[in-house]
Amino acid sequence: MNFPYFLMFYLLLIFSLMVQVSMSSWMFVWIGLEMNMLCIIPLLVSGFKNMNDSAVKYFIVQVFGSVILLIGFFLSTMSLLGYYYYDVIGFVFWMSLMLKIGAAPFHFWYLSVLENLSWMNIFLMMTIQKFGLLFIMGYLLSLEVYLMFSIILSVFVGGVGGLNQVMMRSLFIYSSIGHVGWMIVAILLSDDVWIVYYSFYFVMMMMFSILFYKKGVVYINQMYNYFSKLEKWMILLGMLSLGGFPPFSGFFPKIVILNILMKSGEWLLVLMMLMGMLVGLYYYVRLVYISMMVWTLSSVWVLNAKTNVVLSVWFNIIMMIMLFIIPIGMIWF
Structure with a gap:
């Protein structure tokens, strides 16, 4: 990857983290997470030749986690469901974030994706990619x-x-x-x-x-x-x-x-x-x-x-x- 594109994706990645940590609306948080995913994938495929498989797996897992997060968001906006199914909605939010960050018991994809990456991409996935998700978990202290x-x-x-x-x-x-x-x-x-x-x-x-x-x-x-x-x-x-x-x-x-x-x-x-x-x-x-x-x-x-x-x-x-x-x-x- 050429340096200008590399720098552009890194700057967008940092911007997506700023969106995640500064917004109080779940919709904007979701937008920040999607920006984060779309910026990381080009960086993942810029190293080893066999990184394409890891990028596809990562994309599928993150999309699945985003869909679950959206379901939880829409359920929480319905006042009647939010009152009677508070625990269910909380479980949906928890499952989506644990899946995205690769924490147990939703860590099944983590090893297969990261073991084919370069060391610098592993550093990216283990540190920068997790920061926004960890920050968001601070909103879920009730869970x-x-x-x-x-x-x-x-x-x-x-x-x-x-x-x-x-x-x-x-x-x-x-x-x-x-x-x-x-x-x-x-x-x-x-x-x-x-x-x-x-x-x-x-x-x-x-x-x-x-x-x-x-x-x-x-x-x-x-x-x-x-x-x-x-x-x-x-x-x-x-x-x-x-x-x-x-x-x-x-x-x-x-x-x-x-x-x-x-x-x-x-x-x-x-x-x-x-x-x-x-x-x-x-x-x-x-x-x-x-x-x-x-x-x-x-x-x-x-x-x-x-x-x-x-x-x-x-x-x-x-x-x-x-x-x-x-x-x-x-x-x-």
Whole structure:
């Protein structure tokens, strides 16, 4: 794709996000979601040759979700139905948003669409595409029961699904499903909490996506040979942070959420989220352990002459800054 068209679609994508977060009418929110979909699809097909299938699947799922959202909108405008079928209308809104964002139990399309995308498009789908949908969920706080169901399922699917994965994309896709669950519960607690969590996740995914895109990483075992020593340590520490391993920066947003939930007496939800987080953390720790064993037994480091060490150092500095910013934010909250 030529740069002018690429820039145009990105600007329209940002504009669609502004429409989603600034409008109070469900009709305008729906228009913003459709603009978002129509801007993302050209960006998805601008990379690998096999991205067309992913773009078609994404289009079908998003159209189906939009139809469900419109049904909920029209039902809510009918005062008689809105009074007697409030729970049904809420269920329709919940189902449409969960389907569009790829959260459990409507995550069936998420892996098949994202696993064929480039790393930069995966970053787009995991971060920018989700922002507007997460913001809209702030209007659905009355649907707490449905959202809690998605939160628990997403955290468990994100943890269990990542086990025994050999492709790096699949690992991060399941991790994204788990993080969506954490961000939804953060929305239920406070706008500030979920913005902090989203910002942390955005920075982490940007770091991994750029590095993996530059190296063309597909499988997990490729990281043993494709990266310099500095990059390998940065990736492993970043994975521990992404999994919420203390004392890394990813631990602090999660401990803030758990702390607020415990103060609210939501002990069952805290237990469920901790179990899902520990399962997800298991495959990150296992990956780090295996990597350290391989590097220890290896007598020769495979260095790439074209390694962008400056980029790695800058991202390392960013994450060190985040390590101190997040605790300050936690104290402020």
